[in-house]
Amino acid sequence: MSPSPISVPSSGSGDACPGALRLHSADDGFLARVRIPGGVLDLGQVRALGEAAERLGDGMLHLTSRGNVQLRGLQDGCGGELAERLGAAGLLPSAAHERVRNVVASPLSGLDGGGFVDVRAWLTGLDAALCASSVTPELSGRFLFGLDDGRGDVAGLRPDVLVRGVSSGDAEVSVGEARFRVPFGGAAVAAVAAAEVFVAVAREAVGRVWRVAELDVSAPELTRRLAAHPALTPRGSAPDPAAQSPQGLDLRPPVPRGHDGGGGPGFVAVGVPFGVLEPAQWAVLLGTADREIRLTPWRSVVVPGGNADDLTRAGLVADPASPWNRVAACVGRPGCAKSHADVRHDAAARIDEAHPTLPTYWSGCERRCGHPVGPYVDVVAQPGGGYTTTVPHHTES
Secondary structure (H helix, E strand, C coil): CCCCCCCCCCCCCCCCCCCCCEEECCCEEECCCCCCHHHHHEHHHHHHHHHHHHHHHCCEEEEECCCCCCEEEEEECCCCHHHHHEEEEEEEHCCCCCCCCCCCCCCEEEEEEEECCCHHHHHHHHHHHHHHHHHHCCCCCCCCEEEECCCCCCCCHCEEEEECCCCCCCCEEEEEEEEEEECCHHHHHHHHHHHHHHHHHHHHHCCCCCHHHHHCCCCHHHHHHHCCCCCCCCCCCCCCCCCCCCCCCCCCCCCCCCCCCCCCEEEEEEEEEHHHHCHHHHHHHHHHHHEEECCCCCCCEEEEEEEEEHHHHHHHHHHHHHCCEEEEECCCCCCCCCCCCCCCHHHHHHHHCCCCCCEEEECCCCCCCCCCCCCCEEEECCCCCCEEECCCCCCCC
């Protein structure tokens, strides 16, 4: 029986990334990946995801390195009910675009007074424009948009299209090495237009091209193509010298602060060991948040109005210095047939050996699914048993 009876529009991307409608068969059942643009979930959506996981899957909410949610252990034939539940919660605005709504955003934007802009208006505008485009369904499920409020956290993830706030309050849009400025209010439309230009250039390429880094096009030529898009009028390419430099990837959650710059309600940021939230932990997030939660690309959660004591008692990590914030792993055995080991069990047993500054990532095989961007300690299970460990020469303090 097919896991989803829903007709999914075809895509020219040809990639095999799972989605909410295109389920993936794994050793522990079917897997659905639900895109959560910017990682932002209102409380109704938090409740709906938890109920879907418990009724249809293994009950767990599995966070990804793009701030999305995976449901695992799904029953064969559950695709229709899952789609109905997600659609009713507003988590499935377009069947044609559901796999390309890959958007990461600065998770503390508007909460702690950091950055140059508040990216929340960009986030809602980008998602709407993305779903309104007839071209963007051709994007790969791997294509990534990034919204950085100027602090450099999302820029360090190397998205395909980056929108970064600058000191003037405008936005700098980057597509590979091509950069241009737009007014704050035009950032969302510009990001989607840039993705449409990528699609047009990728159509002309020999072989499949899923990411901007795979384009064999010079920055001047890409800039020319961008300038020709009717929605774009590039205004210079020099980055703002006042903007902060992109930071390297760090698995640690943002440091909790008591209140934002405007004296509004506080928030708590907590790490999630291996990115897996049990039903009871998900319920605590729902019960302690005052309006929403924000899932981060570092498998942590920002909880406006959250109670640190309640979250810590539930097994989440509120201490930024905890080694749990520097260790991650693929699903490993028994969920993945390709894995050579139960990597999460082995990583947990050696948690105290985590590198003091670099993230450590444990992989069940050479594919290294979900590995971090930037320097990291690479621990890979071997077919005959044991692991190989590689520590990069370039380390960060």
